[in-house]
Amino acid sequence: MYLPTSAQSLIGLLTKSIYPALVVFVVALASLIVLLFLGAEDVDPEEPPVVRPSIPFFGHMIGLLRHHNNYFTLLRERYAGPIYTVKLFSSRIYIIQSPELAQAAFRQSKTIDFETIKAYASCKAVAFGQHATDIVNFQPPKGEGSYMSDLHQEMYGSLAQGPNLLETNARVLNYLARSLNAIQTTPEEYRLFRWLRDEYTLASAATLYGLPNPLSEDPSLIESVWDFEKDLGVLVLDFFPRIMAPKGYAARTVVTPAFEKYYDAGLDKNANHLVQRRAWAARQWGLTTKEISQAEITIIMAAGTNTVPNVFYMICHIFSQPDLVTALRQEISKITSRKTRDGIETVTLNISMLQSHCPLLTACFNETLRLNKTGASVRTILEDVMLDDRYLLKKGAFVQIPTGVLQSDLDVWGPDAKLFNPQRFLTQDSLRKDVKKAQNQAYMPFGGGKNLCPGRHLAFTEITAFVAMLVLGFELSLSDGAKLQVPKGEFQRLGVASISPDKDLDVSIKRREEFEGVTWEFDTIRE
Numbered sequence: 001m002y003l004p005t006s007a008q009s010l011i012g013l014l015t016k017s018i019y020p021a022l023v024v025f026v027v028a029l030a031s032l033i034v035l036l037f038l039g040a041e042d043v044d045p046e047e048p049p050v051v052r053p054s055i056p057f058f059g060h061m062i063g064l065l066r067h068h069n070n071y072f073t074l075l076r077e078r079y080a081g082p083i084y085t086v087k088l089f090s091s092r093i094y095i096i097q098s099p100e101l102a103q104a105a106f107r108q109s110k111t112i113d114f115e116t117i118k119a120y121a122s123c124k125a126v127a128f129g130q131h132a133t134d135i136v137n138f139q140p141p142k143g144e145g146s147y148m149s150d151l152h153q154e155m156y157g158s159l160a161q162g163p164n165l166l167e168t169n170a171r172v173l174n175y176l177a178r179s180l181n182a183i184q185t186t187p188e189e190y191r192l193f194r195w196l197r198d199e200y201t202l203a204s205a206a207t208l209y210g211l212p213n214p215l216s217e218d219p220s221l222i223e224s225v226w227d228f229e230k231d232l233g234v235l236v237l238d239f240f241p242r243i244m245a246p247k248g249y250a251a252r253t254v255v256t257p258a259f260e261k262y263y264d265a266g267l268d269k270n271a272n273h274l275v276q277r278r279a280w281a282a283r284q285w286g287l288t289t290k291e292i293s294q295a296e297i298t299i300i301m302a303a304g305t306n307t308v309p310n311v312f313y314m315i316c317h318i319f320s321q322p323d324l325v326t327a328l329r330q331e332i333s334k335i336t337s338r339k340t341r342d343g344i345e346t347v348t349l350n351i352s353m354l355q356s357h358c359p360l361l362t363a364c365f366n367e368t369l370r371l372n373k374t375g376a377s378v379r380t381i382l383e384d385v386m387l388d389d390r391y392l393l394k395k396g397a398f399v400q401i402p403t404g405v406l407q408s409d410l411d412v413w414g415p416d417a418k419l420f421n422p423q424r425f426l427t428q429d430s431l432r433k434d435v436k437k438a439q440n441q442a443y444m445p446f447g448g449g450k451n452l453c454p455g456r457h458l459a460f461t462e463i464t465a466f467v468a469m470l471v472l473g474f475e476l477s478l479s480d481g482a483k484l485q486v487p488k489g490e491f492q493r494l495g496v497a498s499i500s501p502d503k504d505l506d507v508s509i510k511r512r513e514e515f516e517g518v519t520w521e522f523d524t525i526r527e
């Protein structure tokens with residue numbers, strides 16, 4: 001471009017005089033950006049060390065958006081220390097990689113808190129309006145109750161070991177036994193994950209809400225519950241949910257009115273203790289029927305979307321190893337009895353003996369959950385706190401305990417950490433004391449501390465009892481006759497708990513000949 005000489009000299013003059021100032025300005029701006037985005041300047045020396053992203057400024061954000069939960073596994077490869085800090089713009093997240101520190105964080109639940117996130121996420125997930133949001137977020141004066149504390153108490157009480165849980169176990173297992181009794185000696189084809197998903201979701205709905213319930217009346221709502229779980233993370237962000245999470249959004253809009261109809265018809269009189277007490281707590285604090293109905297999708301989701309992937313993988317791992325099937329059949333046959341009653345031959349599986357008499361089956365359950373690695377426990381820091389008297393965690397920061405990282409850590413589980421080896425849970429007593437302790441602390445499929453999953457006993461029973469019956473009484477193989485290979489897990493999005501397979505399996509299931517014509521049942525309620 002041509003410029004007159006006077007203009008050129010003016011630019012030259014300005015450049016010369018401006019240049020030093022410009023350099024200072026650029027450096028200052030760059031530093032400001034570094035400080036703003038990395039915020040390294042405000043990291044106290046007592047806080048966990050900062051792990052910087054490989055791409056400056058935005059690297060962690062890009063990593064999280066790209067890899068979701070797997071990003072923590074990638075960071076573990078770069079930094080092996082017990083805990084580190086990730087700076088995301090002005091926020092900080094402490095990532096815990098040491099089993100000991102993870103348990104310490106669970107113990108310090110008063111300051112390393114789940115309730116704040118839970119309340120926020122619950123309101124956003126189900127699109128509560130202001131009225132319900134105020135009730136959920138109500139912070140009582142010290143010593144007084146709140147909706148959330150009553151809800152916590154009722155849910156944990158209903159699912160704790162005792163008569164209410166026995167009743168719930170009995171209900172769910174009766175429904176699941178029906179699914180297995182429907183299978184005949186001639187082979188039938190199933191899409192395994194889809195079959196388990198439908199049977200378990202319907203069984204959970206019938207157990208929780210009685211019959212009829214919205215899902216038994218309209219089984220298309222099964223798909224809605226699973227769509228909701230897949231979109232949960234985006235729904236919680238509440239950023240144009242109709243566009244960003246169309247399936248999850250649509251799921252809410254069909255499931256809520258179905259539950260409103262259920263409550264309006266008084267059908268909740270058939271519900272189990274858990275659902276009745278949840279509704280009781282909600283009404284005590286002024287939630288309306290519509291608001292109670294809005295929240296029900298989260299309970300059906302919690303009951304099914306963790307259980308189904310784990311039962312699927314447990315079945316795949318077992319049936320891909322014929323020797324394991326043989327060993328399990330020997331073990332399980334010891335807790336079954338065969339009788340003829342009123343001309344009907346019945347095989348009964350005694351569920352109260354599952355844990356005590358079936359160590360190999362229990363080990364398969366534990367190993368499945370170890371490998372399936374639920375997402376991560378997330379907490380917020382309410383006050384500056386020293387974690388385990390060692391690391392300063394600052395108020396307002398987040399803590400992530402990435403279950404997958406801890407449950408597959410080679411240092412904790414040994415060189416075969418990525419393989420399915422149920423024996424590891426049977427031989428733990430022969431390990432060095434510190435190794436055994438580290439494994440116990442690193443194993444956290446149900447989270448921990450005050451928020452340890454209340455459904456864990458129910459999950460154990462409904463998964464192991466069903467698998468026990470399937471293994472003992474049935475043959476399962478791939479429809480095309482190929483050897484059963486355990487499918488890879490799908491990409492694990494942030495917010496999704498247990499991992500589903502990346503593709504379904506077409507299997508053929510038939511009764512073993514010696515069980516032709518028998519009726520299967522579980523020996524359930526026992527006090």
Ligand code: HEM
Nearest residue numbers: 302303306307310374377445446447448451453454455459
């Ligand atoms: C294999 C099956 C299951 C797995 C792996 C699992 C895992 C988990 C995990 C990791 C948490 C979060 C704990 C934390 O952040 O520390 C949780 C919470 C929860 N789970 Fe489960 N869960 C399973 C089955 C169930 C079942 C059958 C129910 C029954 C309704 C259930 C109900 C809940 C509820 C209500 C919470 C929230 C607890 C709270 O309010 O703090 N879960 N679960």
